[in-house]
Amino acid sequence: MTKSFETILSDIKSCQVCADQLSHGPNPVVSVSEQSQILIIGQAPGTKVHHSGIPWDDASGKNLRKWLGVTDEQFYDPQIFGIVPMGFCYPGKGKSGDLPPRPECAPLWHHQLFDHLKSVKLILLIGLYAQQYYLGDKRKKTLTETVENYKAYLPKYMPLVHPSPRNGIWMRKNPWFTAEIVPALQNIVHQTIASK
Template identity: 50%
Template sequence: MPPLLPLLHDIRACRACEEYLPLGPRPVLVADARARILVAGQAPGTRVHATGIPWNDASGRRLREWLGLAPEVFYDPARVAIVPMGFCYPGSGPSGDRPPRPECRRLWHDRIFALLPNLALRIVIGRYALAYHLPGRGRASLTDSVAAWRTWAPALYPLPHPSPRNQMWLKRNPWFAAELLPDLRATVARVLEDASL
């Protein structure tokens, strides 16, 4: 049996932080050892919790546009792994959804990534995912990290959250759409093409 399967089984049965989850545990992630691209975000929202489908909302539509990926490719586990920093909806607070539960990272992330050996590209969204995938960047501002994207490309691209609420950020940082996104789309296409050879 591929070693990821028992791990995914254990994650789907996890109730480690149940007492803090207003809608209860429902881990949502996609992981397959063949995946070449990682999408590492924050945590599911209520719509994703309800459907069990990651990025199944307006933010997901915009993210797929940014990556230049059709839904059938984005949701193909053999090509794209989707592993947020928290697997269950963490609830909301005064300024939006709460941060991903820290138990998730402690229990699961190192074990999952040890079993994803074929990742060639990490799409890292938001500061919690940045703190894990780029240790040392956790305290830098998200804008500074995204602006420094050439430091890590083409292996890793830091992104802001693709929420429609981030429209002002996009307006204030026109280099993101003009420079980062075309480079990212070209890298995504190249990584998937290399995988199909």
């Protein structure tokens, strides 16, 4: 029997599947509604989001909202944006930044959630993990090439680089992203919101 949307969301928020692997303990972060128009699939919460419980409540989130051309109110309206990371909990610290999202999350929860998300018109795949999982062998050789060739994945998916301030060097090396991709992204997002 198919679980209700509310039950799945409740199960995710109380998930303990990899509790013993999480240095900071589980605190699943997700924000989505059955009416969500645009789905944001990122990596996993960082420490700030782990503590606040608010997705993208950090410098990366500010950059992302700027790229999308939306207000905080729009971004945090689950009827507009569903926010479903590859890993729902903060995975802990690695040698160079945060560890990858836990591999258990997406296979366990995504399909259960997405079976209920009939209003989604666009899925933003932010970063390598989301692109590997959802684009598979349709990805280009590098994340940069995948993002540059975003039109190949529309209208369903739009791959993006992660908006972390740590990606400043990448942004400077790839000025086409700000010049071409960001305006295209804003146009698609605004059209999607307007068509609600």
